Amino acid sequence: MVLQRRANLGLRLKLAKCAFLQKEISYLGHTINSHGLAPDKKKVMAIQAAPEPKKCYGITVLLGSLAEAERRYAQIDREALALLFGVKKFHQYLSGRAFTILTDHKPLVSLLGENKGVPLMASGRMQRWAIMLCGYQYKRRYRPGTTNANADALSRLPLSVKPEVTENPSESVLSLHILEITPARPITTVQLRQFTDRDGQLATVRHSVLSGWQREVDSELRHYWNHRHELSVLGGCVLWGSRVIIPQKAWPMVLEELHEPHPGVSEMRSLARSYIWWPGLDADIEKIAKSCGTCQEHQRSPPKAPLHPWAQPERAWSRLHIDFAGPFLGRWFFILSDAYSKWLEVNH
Known part of the structure; x- marks a missing residue:
């Protein structure tokens, strides 16, 4: 049939x-x-094998089934990963249909909004996920966590089976890779991670990226807080998009490496903006370039304006040049010159 x-x-x-x-x-x-x-028995296995809660903590805890690499994602990346997992899980139901995604993580509404582009400084992982979501017709809506009470028990009591998910090799950050392959590199990724551990500000930033930002931060962290939705952590190092954030102890070493060929302010800024960042980087580059005599000698001078010669007149008194001269001996003089015969008339 x-x-x-x-x-x-x-x-x-x-x-x-x-x-x-x-x-x-x-x-x-x-x-x-x-x-x-x-x-399907495979679909109800999580219900049948769900552990019996022994304490209140066992009921309210949210363990999640993240892979080892995914556990090190920034908080905003984990929120986006949950969104992507749900969309891919129900692809057969959602593909070709309009649907609404509710989230209690407000930054995702603007970061992965249906009508908004992904910021240029977003992590490569986030940009890749945004491209995946472009194949769906969806709307994003924010719902506060206090009213978002429709999470089922299985999301809080998953099976103790690790998913077969590994870190995508393409998500390796170019800046960290370059630090490893450069023969005369000023700093290695291991040193960078160690300096980050000892840097009070950057260590706090790394913790906030992984665990979530507070609503109010100290003024010294405001530079990082303004870019909090674009920060990520890779290998213990903090990144802004694809640029590595350098701990303060390593600033002199990195500046010395940038300044070694004496390329000038513009070239140093252009190179630095491709790979690294720290608060006040542009000002530090300008300071070291202005204090260097070699950089000042080789800086580009503005082009000289070409001289404009006057055309030779065809007859006398066809073009006159007039000006005032003085004061000379307490007087001003009116000067008139004929361009053809060079005749002068001077009156005071």
């Missing part, structure tokens, strides 16, 4: 994807057999 209906509708099947004479099949979370329709 099924094959007859297929023939009547003009549908074609690929033989390699077909299975005949099966006692039961699983499709869209259900098992179909001679007894009818039943839930």
Whole structure:
């Protein structure tokens, strides 16, 4: 009967994807057999194997089933990962349909909004996820956590099975990679991580990126707080987009490396903006360049304006040049000159 209906509708099947004479099949979370329709055993395994809570903590805790690499994501990346997981999980239901995504993480509304572009300084991981979501027709809406009470128990009591998810090699940051392959590198990623551990401000920033930012921060962290939605952590180092944030102890070493060929302020800024950042970087570059005599000698001078010669007049008194001269001997003099004969008339 099924094959007859297929023939009547003009549908074609690929033989390699077909299975005949099966006692039961699983499709869209259900098992179909001679007894009818039943839930797929794999889908209800989490319910059957859910641990019995012993304490109040066991009921309210949210363990999650993140892979080891994903546990080190920034807070905003983990929120986006949960969104992407849900969309991919229900792809068969959502593809080609308009739907609404509710989130209690407000920055995601603007970062992955349906009509907004991803910031240029967003992490490569976030940009890749945004491209994936472009294939769906969705709207994002913010719902405060106090009213977002529709999370089911299984999201808080997952199975203790690690998903087969590994860190994407393409997510390796170019700046950190360059620090490793450069023969005469001023600082290695290991040193950078150690300096970050000892840097009070940057260590606090790293903790905030991984655990979530507070609503109010100290004035000294305001530079980082303004870019909090674009910060990430990789290998223990803090990054702003694809640029590595350098701890204060390493500033002199990095500046010395930038300044070594004496390229000038513009070239140093252009190179630094491609790979590194710290608060006041542009001012530090300008300061070291202005204090260097070699940089000042080789800086680009403005182009000289070309001289504009006067055309030779064809007859006397056809073009006159007039000006005042003085004061000379307490007087001003009116001077008139004929351009053709060079005749002068001077009056005081």
